[in-house]
Amino acid sequence: MKHHAIIRIAAKFLIPPILLFALYVQFHGDFGPGGGFQAGVLFAVGFILYALMSGLSDAQHALPMSAVRICLASGVLIYAGVGVVCMVLGGRFLEYDVLAKDGHSGQHLGILLVELGVGITVFGVMVAVFYAFAGRSREADR
Amino acid sequence: MISLQLPILQVVIPLLGAPVCALFRSSRSAWALSVALAWLSFGVAVALFQQSWFGGYVSYEIGGWPPPWGIEYRIDILNSFVLLLVSGMAAVVVPFAGRSIEAELQDDRIPLFYAALLLCYTGLLGITVTGDAFNVFVFLEISSLSTYAMIALGRDRRALTASYQYLIMGTIGATFILIGIGLMYVMTGTLNMADLAERLQQVNNTRTIRVAFGFLTVGICLKLALFPLHLWLPNAYTFAPSAVTAFLASTATKVAVYMLLRFFFTVFGAEFSFATMNLDLILMPLALVAIFSMSLVALYQDNVKRMLAYSSVAQIGYMILGISFGSINGLTAGILHLFNHGLMKGALFLALGALVLRTGSTQIQDLAGVGRRMPWTMGAFVIGGLSLIGVPLTVGFISKWYLVAAAIEAGYWPIAGLILLTSLMAVVYIWRVVEVAYFGVPLAEAPLASEAPLSMLLPIWVLVIANLYLGINTSLTVGAATMAAGQLMAGW
Numbered sequence: 066m067k068h069h070a071i072i073r074i075a076a077k078f079l080i081p082p083i084l085l086f087a088l089y090v091q092f093h094g095d096f097g098p099g100g101g102f103q104a105g106v107l108f109a110v111g112f113i114l115y116a117l118m119s120g121l122s123d124a125q126h127a128l129p130m131s132a133v134r135i136c137l138a139s140g141v142l143i144y145a146g147v148g149v150v151c152m153v154l155g156g157r158f159l160e161y162d163v164l165a166k167d168g169h170s171g172q173h174l175g176i177l178l179v180e181l182g183v184g185i186t187v188f189g190v191m192v193a194v195f196y197a198f199a200g201r202s203r204e205a206d207r
Numbered sequence: 208m209i210s211l212q213l214p215i216l217q218v219v220i221p222l223l224g225a226p227v228c229a230l231f232r233s234s235r236s237a238w239a240l241s242v243a244l245a246w247l248s249f250g251v252a253v254a255l256f257q258q259s260w261f262g263g264y265v266s267y268e269i270g271g272w273p274p275p276w277g278i279e280y281r282i283d284i285l286n287s288f289v290l291l292l293v294s295g296m297a298a299v300v301v302p303f304a305g306r307s308i309e310a311e312l313q314d315d316r317i318p319l320f321y322a323a324l325l326l327c328y329t330g331l332l333g334i335t336v337t338g339d340a341f342n343v344f345v346f347l348e349i350s351s352l353s354t355y356a357m358i359a360l361g362r363d364r365r366a367l368t369a370s371y372q373y374l375i376m377g378t379i380g381a382t383f384i385l386i387g388i389g390l391m392y393v394m395t396g397t398l399n400m401a402d403l404a405e406r407l408q409q410v411n412n413t414r415t416i417r418v419a420f421g422f423l424t425v426g427i428c429l430k431l432a433l434f435p436l437h438l439w440l441p442n443a444y445t446f447a448p449s450a451v452t453a454f455l456a457s458t459a460t461k462v463a464v465y466m467l468l469r470f471f472f473t474v475f476g477a478e479f480s481f482a483t484m485n486l487d488l489i490l491m492p493l494a495l496v497a498i499f500s501m502s503l504v505a506l507y508q509d510n511v512k513r514m515l516a517y518s519s520v521a522q523i524g525y526m527i528l529g530i531s532f533g534s535i536n537g538l539t540a541g542i543l544h545l546f547n548h549g550l551m552k553g554a555l556f557l558a559l560g561a562l563v564l565r566t567g568s569t570q571i572q573d574l575a576g577v578g579r580r581m582p583w584t585m586g587a588f589v590i591g592g593l594s595l596i597g598v599p600l601t602v603g604f605i606s607k608w609y610l611v612a613a614a615i616e617a618g619y620w621p622i623a624g625l626i627l628l629t630s631l632m633a634v635v636y637i638w639r640v641v642e643v644a645y646f647g648v649p650l651a652e653a654p655l656a657s658e659a660p661l662s663m664l665l666p667i668w669v670l671v672i673a674n675l676y677l678g679i680n681t682s683l684t685v686g687a688a689t690m691a692a693g694q695l696m697a698g699w
């Protein structure tokens with residue numbers, strides 16, 4: 066793709082708004098349509114676009130597989146961890162009411178954190194799947 | 208305080224362990240963490256079993272949302288009996304896996320393997336504890352997806368096709384289950400099992416519910432590998448890593464049988480399933496064909512792992528046969544065999560895993576003379592085999608005894624005869640291995656096998672002793688199975 070100037074520059078322009086939009090979908094998820102799943106996929110699209118444009122090795126330089134693996138695991142840990150914190154604070158698993166002083170803001174905080182965990186894991190999975198497919202032929206050649 | 212949280216802890220402990228294992232670089236620490244969590248989780252299961260032993264049920268509302276709106280975990284004697292089996296097998300297989308997996312897998316994949324194993328374990332426990340029909344599907348997917356990954360890790364390249372075959376069949380099964388649950392939801396507007404059971408009474412006569420029943424039957428029977436939907440099982444068991452085969456053979460199909468019981472007896476009700484839908488007319492012939500034909504196929508296998516896999520399909524036939532009688536005694540026999548077969552197949556596959564470690568092969572002829580070199584491992588295999596045959600003083604005898612008694616009670620004399628005949632067939636296929644191992648002369652170029660390491664022998668012998676102890680003192684297993692059968696026939 067290196068010699069397609071128009072595509073490269075258009076992608077360069079697109080990547081920041083895509084990432085920003087992903088964050089909007091993530092954090093606006095409890096007021097409007099959106100949430101962790103959609104935001105995670107969108108955020109991954111930004112990276113996948115970059116990888117398509119400037120090659121897999123550049124993308125893996127920016128976001129190595131070890132970092133993706135941490136994303137994969139930490140999202141699940143955040144989700145289940147919120148549930149366990151609720152239990153430690155005297156509620157049931159994922160009973161957000163106990164997270165803050167009043168039930169309403171507790172629910173708000175809880176769903177925000179849980180969706181963040183979902184977003185991080187979905188992002189990690191999307192990128193990991195892309196890396197696995199894109200890196201396949203090269204590994205076989207080696 | 209903690210005792211109130213037990214139902215969720217059962218699922219959350221391995222669930223939290225899986226991502227931590229995925230972060231580990233060292234395979235030893237991933238293994239150590241998995242062992243610790245498996246034992247902790249077994250402790251939780253024992254505590255839950257004690258709570259439900261005296262009747263009644265334990266209910267847990269996830270997120271504090273009361274049922275039927277929120278997800279409810281609901282544990283009675285049947286759940287906790289299955290939990291005891293699943294977590295008990297994990298507590299034995301995970302320590303065994305340490306050496307076995309080290310020898311069979313690439314080093315960098317081992318931490319990810321333990322992550323997949325813990326996720327599969329989470330899924331199986333989740334299916335068993337939940338009282339929510341949709342939650343069953345979610346946990347089914349968690350356990351299935353990680354199972355596909357674990358089977359694909361087998362040394363042989365054919366593990367990939369075996370895993371793919373299971374992926375296609377398993378996905379069809381899961382989709383059918385989802386369609387069944389969806390149709391029930393359309394008619395009743397609820398997903399809570401207890402609530403469903405109540406509301407289905409009013410809409411039982413509709414075609415939608417009958418179609419839902421059909422989809423669920425086929426979907427669940429695919430997952431539990433009832434003949435002729437068992438085609439994925441022999442390859443998956445043969446090519447998966449030894450520890451995975453032992454874990455799956457003693458837990459995954461058992462949890463699927465539990466699902467069958469839960470949906471047909473609790474949700475639809477025994478009356479609807481058997482009197483209206485004539486479930487027995489479908490299950491009984493299929494179970495009989497499974498028992499006879501698969502025992503016959505097992506006789507002709509040259510690969511011990513594949514032989515035991517076909518024998519598993521036959522043994523699932525015994526469980527389904529017991530259930531298909533639709534009587535309390537038949538149901539007791541089915542549930543009892545569910546538990547006992549987990550114990551015997553676990554012991555057999557673990558012993559086989561130790562043989563694979565030392566001889567590097569699962570072909571019968573490569574085991575020549577191994578009985579003298581690995582006396583403890585082969586001894587365990589022989590006792591496990593006796594249990595599979597149904598020799599007195601082993602658990603296999605207990606469940607076959609109850610099954611024959613239930614068949615005679617229902618007036619099916621020929622079926623009782625068939626059970627005895629197929630037990631003789633089990634004698635033949637177990638004897639083929641024993642004969643080669645003890646009386647065969649090893650080939651000159653065969654590697655000199657030495658006794659398996661203690662970390663593998665201990666888990667194997669724990670299961671062997673369980674096979675013997677529970678074959679003599681049956682108050683625990685028969686008591687739980689009888690109580691569970693009574694509860695199932697009465698609804699909740």
